[in-house]
Amino acid sequence: MSKHLLITGGAGFIGSNFIDYILKNTTYSITNIDALTYAGHINNMKTFNQHRNYRFIQCDISNGTSLKQVFDCDYEAIINFAAESHVDRSIENAHPFIHTNINGTLNLLNAVLAGKAKKMIQISTDEVYGSLDQDSLPFTEYSQLASNNPYSASKASADLFVRSFHRTYQLPLIITRCSNNYGPKQHLEKFIPKVITNALNDQKIPLYGDGKHVRDWIFVDDHCRAIHTVLEHGDSGEVYNIGGGHEWTNKEVITLILDYLNKDYSLIEYVKDRKGHDRRYGINWGKIHKELGWKPQVSFREGLIKTIEWYKTNYSQ
Numbered sequence: 001m002s003k004h005l006l007i008t009g010g011a012g013f014i015g016s017n018f019i020d021y022i023l024k025n026t027t028y029s030i031t032n033i034d035a036l037t038y039a040g041h042i043n044n045m046k047t048f049n050q051h052r053n054y055r056f057i058q059c060d061i062s063n064g065t066s067l068k069q070v071f072d073c074d075y076e077a078i079i080n081f082a083a084e085s086h087v088d089r090s091i092e093n094a095h096p097f098i099h100t101n102i103n104g105t106l107n108l109l110n111a112v113l114a115g116k117a118k119k120m121i122q123i124s125t126d127e128v129y130g131s132l133d134q135d136s137l138p139f140t141e142y143s144q145l146a147s148n149n150p151y152s153a154s155k156a157s158a159d160l161f162v163r164s165f166h167r168t169y170q171l172p173l174i175i176t177r178c179s180n181n182y183g184p185k186q187h188l189e190k191f192i193p194k195v196i197t198n199a200l201n202d203q204k205i206p207l208y209g210d211g212k213h214v215r216d217w218i219f220v221d222d223h224c225r226a227i228h229t230v231l232e233h234g235d236s237g238e239v240y241n242i243g244g245g246h247e248w249t250n251k252e253v254i255t256l257i258l259d260y261l262n263k264d265y266s267l268i269e270y271v272k273d274r275k276g277h278d279r280r281y282g283i284n285w286g287k288i289h290k291e292l293g294w295k296p297q298v299s300f301r302e303g304l305i306k307t308i309e310w311y312k313t314n315y316s317q
């Protein structure tokens with residue numbers, strides 16, 4: 001019998017791409033649990049819904065009673081993608097972020113403590129390290145946690161619970177912290193899908209502040225491969241940074257997309273800045289490269305073209 005993974009948040013962007021990747025490249029069986037919030041969509045699961053090694057259970061990870069039904073078999077690992085993931089929403093109301101990102105993670109840790117899964121990987125983010133100055137070196141795993149928005153605070157809190165459960169109970173737990181993902185199936189509220197779909201529909205593209213904020217972009221397939229590498233070879237108790245090695249300003253990203261689509265720069269509309277807007281994220285992924293042999297493989301141009309073409313097929317009016 002094949003080993004079984006419990007994936008949370010697999011109706012969302014990265015989780016659904018990860019399930020696709022695992023079913024195509026390994027013999028693992030998968031149980032996917034997702035609450036199907038506004039961010040999770042059944043269409044994201046249609047490529048693997050009928051796979052013989054796959055099942056879906058609608059479940060809120062922050063509801064301990066509902067979560068019990070899921071533990072009807074032995075899991076090799078839990079991989080926790082489920083989260084409230086949008087910074088702008090967290091600035092409006094942080095409560096759902098505490099509900100899912102903190103309480104939900106704690107429920108999963110308690111399940112590992114109760115012996116329901118052999119290990120757990122917590123999918124975290126580079127945002128927990130806060131913001132970099134233009135000249136600073138990228139974040140390493142030793143950078144301090146310095147959250148600047150409620151989303152990041154909830155993810156950092158979850159990371160500390162993971163760390164504490166490893167230290168207190170010696171549980172086999174690993175944290176990954178990745179930079180900004182892009183690719184097919186990302187929600188339209190996020191920057192790159194919004195730029196692509198607005199441009200395709202000749203609608204204004206809101207650019208926050210002066211547009212010079214920097215993000216490190218990674219194609220989602222590279223992130224999925226990194227998580228698989230950590231699943232197979234990662235060491236218990238460790239944190240692994242994952243990055244794409246492509247730092248771009250938001251303005252540069254928009255112009256690349258507009259150029260590819262042959263659209264006019266007049267679509268760009270400078271709008272009021274995000275509150276507490278982190279100036280720059282940059283990630284040092286030397287540890288996962290040196291210790292586990294992973295590195296990103298998809299160039300920004302190649303990944304962006306794949307992404308634009310996907311949205312052209314799936315979203316243009």
Ligand code: NAD
Nearest residue numbers: 009011012013014035037039040060061082083085180181
């Ligand atoms: P997403 O918002 O696209 O998907 C999140 C999924 O979680 C959705 O399907 C949603 O329905 C589900 N969910 C939300 N609350 C839930 C709950 N209480 N119980 C069960 N399911 C619930 O997010 P994403 O961009 O795919 O991010 C996945 C993970 O990766 C998150 O933990 C995020 O913090 C992390 N991450 C994202 C990025 C990025 O650039 N998108 C970068 C680094 C890390």
Ligand code: TDX
Nearest residue numbers: 085086087125127180189190191194206207208213250
């Ligand atoms: O309309 C917009 N205009 C704009 O200028 C939006 C939605 C965003 N932006 C800017 C803000 C950021 O500098 O683009 C950049 C990227 O914004 P988001 O897509 O909201 O991503 P970010 O805030 O960087 O957070 C993302 O990366 C880390 C994910 O949403 C998180 O889940 C992940 O942890």
